[in-house]
Amino acid sequence: MMLDPARKLMAPSARSDVPPFMVMDVMAAAARIEAAGGKVIHMEVGQPAVGAPSPAIAAVQAVLGKSALGYTETLGIPSLRARIARHYAETHRVPVSADRVIVTTGSSAGFILAFLAMFEPGDRVAIANPGYPPYRHILTALGCEPVLIETGAANRFAITGESLRAAHRKKPLAGVLVASPANPTGTMMTPDALAALIRVADDEGIRFISDEIYHGLDYAVPVETAARLSENAVVINSFSKYFCMTGWRIGWMVVPQALVRPIDRLHGNLAISVPTLSQIAAEAAFEGRAELDAIKHGYEDNRKILIEGLPKAGLSKFLPVDGAFYLYADVSEFSDDSFDFAKRLLEQAHVAATPGVDFDPIDGRHFVRFSYAGSTADMREAVERIGAWLHKR
């Protein structure tokens, strides 16, 4: 069909036609209830309720107004890259050279840079279903094809070596991306499962990306970094979650040596560098670990309240609550439409949660994601409200 010239000038590209994040609709509905005087318990947003640790704030206060805060090196301030490299030695006892560390504008920019540097248009990249929606949408926008691999309880809702190999045999894959702990499931891969998957990927020539944004927030399964398991793996991480710095938009990647220069060139053209103030804050944030660990202990208390309280409230089917700050509940005994379930839970009990359809186009209508990154008092109140609401139905 021919468009008239004026309409053609305004027509967006087909690649921009990615779905919105439905959680935004839940947040807007919650805001309307609050504007009318209601008190909503927010379990829909996947972000810490508190801000950056105090050493990060102090470092920013020390430079604000005293420094020009110009561009930095494209790959990041050298002392921050070195500090991130040291983090691998301290936390995982794995040596990582600072040359392989790249500072990014949140892990979100890390995905764009990784996909651009690793894949050609048309390449097929495997991701777990359910999974974090932007993986699919960024790949699509860049002309790659996301390939959803179904996961299940037997493998803690993660892609396995066998499922990866089977998908690759059907039609070749160029890459695979996994997250552990994962969003929305909150489940983790065991170190052995991650190692086995990386072995298959390396054997088959499938490039491996590990989204480690929820590292530091593990409760039930020991955490492992892909940086230890393969020098070919691309690791993507962020200061958003454990470090409580979502709005600072800062993260990092650890990449094979051969990708450093290509990403340097791409990033230099796309963004020049990452906001300087955020880089200064991030480096200092490593000194705030005592505060951050205390926040993590709060999540552990919240997790316990939900694991013990929700079954008593009537919601007893949920996935293993291993890490991050998510509990993924199966609500199919109450509704065949989790969007409607979440809508009514919000309107009638004033508890905001995210319907699974955002994360799983296949089976998401049976699931709701609860974030327990809020206060412990809110979690107790949420369990009570959910119990009373399910009782009344």
Ligand SMILES: Cc1ncc(COP(=O)(O)O)c(C=O)c1O
């Ligand atoms: C699994 C996962 N990866 C990446 C991100 C993006 O985070 P950021 O860009 O703030 O680092 C999120 C945000 O919620 C997430 O849940």
